[in-house]
Amino acid sequence: MIPGGCPFSRRRFLQAAGGAAGALAASALFPSALRAAAGKTVDVAAASAASPAERARKAVALLGGMESFVSRGDVVVLKPNIGWDRTPEQAANTDPEFVVAVAEMCLAAGARSVSVFDRTCNDPRRCYVNSGIKDAVERFARKNRVGDALRIYHVEDRKFVRASIPDALAIREWDLYRDALEADKIVNVPIAKHHSLAGITLGLKNMMGIMGGNRGQIHFRLSECLADVNRRVPVALTVIDAGRVLVRNGPSGGNLADVKSFGKAFASRDVVAADVVAAEKIFRLAPRDVGHIGKAMESGLGIASRAQIRLVEG
Amino acid sequence: MKTTRTLRRASQWVVFLLFVFLFLNTEYKDNDVLPYAVNLFLRLDPLMAGAATLAGRALIGLVWPALIVALLTVVLGRFFCGWVCPLGAVIDAADATVFRKVRRKGAVPVSWRRYKYLLLFFLAASSLFTLQWVFLFDPISILIRTLTVSVFPAMNLVLHQIFDGFYRMPGPIPGISEPAYGFLKSHFLAFEQPVFRTSAIVGLLFLGILAAEKYQRRFWCRNLCPLGGLLALMGRFGLFRRRITEAGCTRCGLCESECRMGAIGGDVAVTDHGECIECMDCQAVCPEEVIHFSGKEGRRPAAVDLTRRGVLAAAALGAVTVPFFRVEAHGKAPDPLMIRPPGALPEGEFLARCTRCGECMRVCIANGLQPTWFEAGIEGMWSPILVSRIGYCEYNCTLCGQVCPTGAIRRLPLPEKRKTRLGLAYVDRSRCLPWVGQSDCIVCEEHCPTWSKAIVFREERTRTARGGWRTFKKPYIDEELCVGCGICETKCPLADRAAVLVTSRGETRSTGVLAR
Numbered sequence: 072m073i074p075g076g077c078p079f080s081r082r083r084f085l086q087a088a089g090g091a092a093g094a095l096a097a098s099a100l101f102p103s104a105l106r107a108a109a110g111k112t113v114d115v116a117a118a119s120a121a122s123p124a125e126r127a128r129k130a131v132a133l134l135g136g137m138e139s140f141v142s143r144g145d146v147v148v149l150k151p152n153i154g155w156d157r158t159p160e161q162a163a164n165t166d167p168e169f170v171v172a173v174a175e176m177c178l179a180a181g182a183r184s185v186s187v188f189d190r191t192c193n194d195p196r197r198c199y200v201n202s203g204i205k206d207a208v209e210r211f212a213r214k215n216r217v218g219d220a221l222r223i224y225h226v227e228d229r230k231f232v233r234a235s236i237p238d239a240l241a242i243r244e245w246d247l248y249r250d251a252l253e254a255d256k257i258v259n260v261p262i263a264k265h266h267s268l269a270g271i272t273l274g275l276k277n278m279m280g281i282m283g284g285n286r287g288q289i290h291f292r293l294s295e296c297l298a299d300v301n302r303r304v305p306v307a308l309t310v311i312d313a314g315r316v317l318v319r320n321g322p323s324g325g326n327l328a329d330v331k332s333f334g335k336a337f338a339s340r341d342v343v344a345a346d347v348v349a350a351e352k353i354f355r356l357a358p359r360d361v362g363h364i365g366k367a368m369e370s371g372l373g374i375a376s377r378a379q380i381r382l383v384e385g
Numbered sequence: 386m387k388t389t390r391t392l393r394r395a396s397q398w399v400v401f402l403l404f405v406f407l408f409l410n411t412e413y414k415d416n417d418v419l420p421y422a423v424n425l426f427l428r429l430d431p432l433m434a435g436a437a438t439l440a441g442r443a444l445i446g447l448v449w450p451a452l453i454v455a456l457l458t459v460v461l462g463r464f465f466c467g468w469v470c471p472l473g474a475v476i477d478a479a480d481a482t483v484f485r486k487v488r489r490k491g492a493v494p495v496s497w498r499r500y501k502y503l504l505l506f507f508l509a510a511s512s513l514f515t516l517q518w519v520f521l522f523d524p525i526s527i528l529i530r531t532l533t534v535s536v537f538p539a540m541n542l543v544l545h546q547i548f549d550g551f552y553r554m555p556g557p558i559p560g561i562s563e564p565a566y567g568f569l570k571s572h573f574l575a576f577e578q579p580v581f582r583t584s585a586i587v588g589l590l591f592l593g594i595l596a597a598e599k600y601q602r603r604f605w606c607r608n609l610c611p612l613g614g615l616l617a618l619m620g621r622f623g624l625f626r627r628r629i630t631e632a633g634c635t636r637c638g639l640c641e642s643e644c645r646m647g648a649i650g651g652d653v654a655v656t657d658h659g660e661c662i663e664c665m666d667c668q669a670v671c672p673e674e675v676i677h678f679s680g681k682e683g684r685r686p687a688a689v690d691l692t693r694r695g696v697l698a699a700a701a702l703g704a705v706t707v708p709f710f711r712v713e714a715h716g717k718a719p720d721p722l723m724i725r726p727p728g729a730l731p732e733g734e735f736l737a738r739c740t741r742c743g744e745c746m747r748v749c750i751a752n753g754l755q756p757t758w759f760e761a762g763i764e765g766m767w768s769p770i771l772v773s774r775i776g777y778c779e780y781n782c783t784l785c786g787q788v789c790p791t792g793a794i795r796r797l798p799l800p801e802k803r804k805t806r807l808g809l810a811y812v813d814r815s816r817c818l819p820w821v822g823q824s825d826c827i828v829c830e831e832h833c834p835t836w837s838k839a840i841v842f843r844e845e846r847t848r849t850a851r852g853g854w855r856t857f858k859k860p861y862i863d864e865e866l867c868v869g870c871g872i873c874e875t876k877c878p879l880a881d882r883a884a885v886l887v888t889s890r891g892e893t894r895s896t897g898v899l900a901r
Contacts, residue, residue: 156781156834192832192876194750194779196576200415201781225576229549267842268827268858287878291824325836 113374115339115348116383123314124172126336130310131176133383134338140308141256143181148188148254149174150306151204152262152277155323156193159203162315162330163323165262167207169312169336173260174208174221186250187223189280192323195225231283236303240370241295246283247304256307259342263313263349265321265329269293270361272322273349274309274342275301294366301342302372309345311337313353343373344380351377389678390669393467397474404471408532409573411747411788417799419787424744426471427790430525431455431619432612433740436508437791440517440737447792455619462623463616466606467662472524473606476598477645484598493601493608495647498660501607501614502691503699508611510703515733516710516764520741522611527591530767533743534581534756535588541575580775581746582755583767602645607660617659625663625678627656633675640667640676713762720760721888724771724869727778727805728786728795731894732761738793741767745785745794751776753871754785769794771807773871773887778807780834780870803835808869809891810840810862817884819857822849827858829873829885839866840873840885860885867891 116133120126131137141147151165159166170187177185187208191198199205208223231246251257261277268290269276275297279286282300289296313335317324324330333353339345346364350356358364358375368375404426411423427433434451438444454465466473508519520526548569551562581587597604606613631654641649644667648660668676719732726745729735746754746769753776756767769785771778780803786796797805810829814820819827819842833840842858849855862885869887877883 156779193834194413194782196413196415197750197779197781205415229552267830268825285878285880287826287828287876288880290826290828290878291818293825320836320838322831323834325834 111374112379112381113339113341113344114381114383115337115341115344116385117348117352118336118338118385119334120336121334123166123169123312123336126314126334127169127172127310127312128176129385130336130338131173131308133385134308134340137176137180137308140258140340141177141180141182145177145180145182145255146253147177147182147185148251148257149177149185149260150251150257150277150280151187151189151260152272152280153189153198153202153204154192154280156197156201157323157325158201160315160327160330161324162262162264162317163321163325164198164202164204165260165312166314167203169310169314170204170260171207171211173258173310175211177258178217178220182256183220185221186254187221188226188248188250190226190248190282190286199223199225228283234303236299239299240366241292242289242299245300247300248281248283251281251304257304259306259309261309261311262316263311263333263337263353264317264324265319265354267321269297269363271350271354271356273311273346274306275346275363275367278304278306278342294363297363298367298370298372301367302370306342308340309338309342311345311349313337313349316353318354341373343367343375347375347377348380348382387669390665393663393665396468397477400469401471401474404528408529408537408747411744412576413748413750413782413784417781417783419748419784423748424742424788424790425450426525427529427740427742427744429454429469430523430612431458432505432519432615433523433526433791435615436512436517436519436523437738437740437793439509439512440515441734441791442515442737443734445738445791447790458616458620458623460623461625462620462658462663463613463661464620464625464663465616466610466613467664470524470606470612472528472594473603473662475528476595476603476605479595480598480602480645483595487599489600489602493604495650497608498647499691499695501609501611502618503695504609505611505614505618506696506699507703510700511707512703512737514704514707515737516707517737517739518764519611520739520767522609523740524605524610524612526740526742527594529747530741530743530756531587531591533747535584535591537575537747538579538581538584539588541578544569544574545578577752579752582772583758587756587767601647606662607646621659623658626658627661627663627667627676627678629654630675630677633673635673637672639670639672643667643670710762710764713764715760715762719889721890722770722772723757723760723765724773724808724871724887724889725892725894726754726769726771726785726794727783727802727807728797729894730793730795735793735894736761736765736768738791739765739768740791740793742790743767743769744788744790745769748784748788749776750779750782750784751875753777753875771871771887773874774883775875777872777875778870780868780872803868804893806868806891806893807871808887808889809864809867810869810871810873810885810887812860812862813882813884813886816879816882817860818879819859820847820884822847822855822857825858826878827860828876828878829860830858832872832876834870834872835866835868837866839863839868864891 116130118126118129120129151170153164155163157163174185212218212221230249232249234247235244259274261274266272313333315330316333318331319329337349347358407423428448428450431451434448548566552559594605641653646660648657753771754769755772783802786794818824830840840860842860846854871887873885874883
């Protein structure tokens with residue numbers, strides 16, 4: 072893609088950026104800092120616990136707590152999977168308790184606001200309600216009197232902004248959600264599940280929820296598109312819900328017989344690394360077996376090499 | 386003596402606001418079951434109830450409230466038109482605003498009022514022979530249909546344009562407009578912009594009803610409304626009727642000129658009790674206060690100017706029309722895109738009962754239910770079909786069956802709904818991307834909602850256009866599992882015609898042919 076010898080390689084640039092917008096700006100000024108970042112290792116937490124909330128808390132704690140990712144005063148977008156008109160037991164959407172636990176940690180770390188949304192596949196109202204996420208988030212906000220800071224809302228067409236994606240593999244520009252583009256930090260909270268086209272869906276795939284337009288069309292070159300979107304909108308932290316996992320008939324599922332209990336959660340500042348570990352631990356898949364993880368790795372989006380990943384278990 | 390008129394006006398407002406409230410709540414509000422009868426007004430309508438019962442050859446339990454209106458009318462007279470009818474209220478509001486200063490020239494002949502009766506006999510006769518045309522003229526059906534298909538979507542569009550404009554402005558404007566927008570959004574605006582086929586024509590027809598006010602007050606109610614005609618016949622001998630204490634009457638004629646229905650004729654003491662809608666205007670304006678509404682007998686009413694010949698002709702015409710509709714070829718070869726809502730009765734009964742009110746289209750969560758033009762014949766105009774390219778039938782939703790006022794769409798329990806087949810999907814293999822060797826896609830399979838997927842894929846080698854071989858995931862339809870919900874067609878990423886399409890083949894209800 073970029074000819075060799077360029078001092079400003081994208082791979083290095085993005086590795087160094089690590090998702091923080093402030094850091095991006097700073098590192099652009101000091102190219103030397105980028106080279107130093109190469110060969111770095113990244114932590115991926117793998118947590119087991121009885122409840123979804125405990126799993127989420129433990130996974131983030133293993134990485135040093137939410138304070139390592141969210142700073143005081145940050146505007147945070149929390150992006151769960153609310154794609155389908157399914158109940159939590161059917162495991163097509165992120166578990167509501169899991170979402171609330173992550174939101175709570177963001178608020179505790181001093182986030183100014185935490186916005187929760189997803190662009191759904193079924194009717195948005197039905198998805199928000201039947202996933203249990205709307206109720207859980209609103210109940211938590213009410214109970215703790217944080218209704219101003221923690222909000223769950225529906226995606227609106229008018230808030231999509233045409234964004235250009237430099238050096239895109241497939242989509243040079245696309246409509247992306249303004250709130251995600253403007254957020255200080257994005258916390259990606261996918262559920263791990265089987266996916267008919269992508270193989271599996273984890274953190275990388277979950278970011279499709281900030282895309283507008285005819286998303287069906289990106290399925291023609293799904294892997295490249297996912298790499299493009301994730302490079303354009305880097306996330307600060309990915310926390311994967313792998314408590315109940317849809318192992319067949321994903322992404323929408325519906326049959327409880329297709330749901331298997333794993334009781335796990337994975338987290339990392341590097342979405343690719345998080346996906347690699349979850350793919351291996353839950354689905355027994357190597358990075359190369361999953362098209363979009365492979366493509367993300369190739370495009371230098373994050374760390375996918377197992378040698379560079381330090382697994383922190385708890 | 387103005388209190389009763391004030392009461393009447395208050396009643397019109399309250400009923401109209403209730404009507405709007407029920408209309409706005411004919412919508413999914415985070416609850417699978419609508420908590421109250423949003424279709425109340427249609428079920429109160431004796432004309433619609435009678436026609437559906439007659440044409441559908443069935444006692445329809447849902448329309449029992451219409452009996453109350455019928456009984457009240459027998460006792461009280463044609464009060465419905467003056468105190469309750471929301472279309473009457475809209476027409477009165479138009480009179481009080483747009484047509485306030487209109488000088489009405491070229492009076493409409495009094496004899497025109499007979500047309501509403503003739504129309505009524507025509508409709509009754511055709512209903513008797515199973516052709517239900519009442520929807521074209523029933524005021525409640527007209528009003529809900531117009532709001533659903535035309536007025537509400539248009540208002541929603543305009544308000545969105547305005548607030549989107551504010552939203553994009555720099556400076557403090559969005560800070561002011563956004564809270565207002567948020568309020569409107571949660572209480573009034575549609576969740577997503579609805580679109581409907583026939584919306585412009587439905588809107589124009591409604592404008593026509595209002596525009597007729599230029600020529601006569603309550604033109605529609607006096608001359609055309611068959612519900613008005615029915616209530617007039619029922620209420621002619623009601624106990625609550627206008628009378629004049631003749632001793633004090635100066636024959637000033639104010640009551641006659643103020644009567645919005647033209648029910649006071651020639652002699653001011655004579656009232657056509659069928660035409661009088663008990664609006665109480667005459668009582669309010671009478672300077673001598675000699676007009677009363679009471680159970681006591683006034684002067685004998687003016688006779689309805691119906692000729693026996695006219696009545697017989699209208700009824701005969703209504704009956705004779707029926708076979709002409711029944712030999713339309715669609716009865717033998719129904720349009721394959723005539724995909725009815727889940728729980729719809731077999732076609733013949735369905736059309737006999739369907740009020741074309743648009744409640745099902747209003748409540749359809751994905752905007753998939755659309756009014757027909759002529760897919761179901763002229764007889765079936767404005768009846769609901771699922772147009773999957775516009776929107777699909779949400780797998781876990783049963784709302785259309787909950788709002789249908791006559792049971793043309795049965796109220797299905799969710800497990801039954803999930804098994805109800807509207808039609809079947811098929812893959813157009815000459816256009817489907819994996820099938821023609823273009824690219825992977827499988828969006829249809831991804832969205833297929835049945836719990837063992839009705840769309841499955843197989844990895845197969847395909848010859849690409851360039852001559853090589855490549856493996857693609859190709860969709861297949863399992864017709865045992867497909868329910869024809871149409872989400873595959875809605876979501877198919879091909880920009881024009883979808884490559885996976887739904888037709889009515891295999892629909893669960895049997896398709897009615899010709900007359901029963």
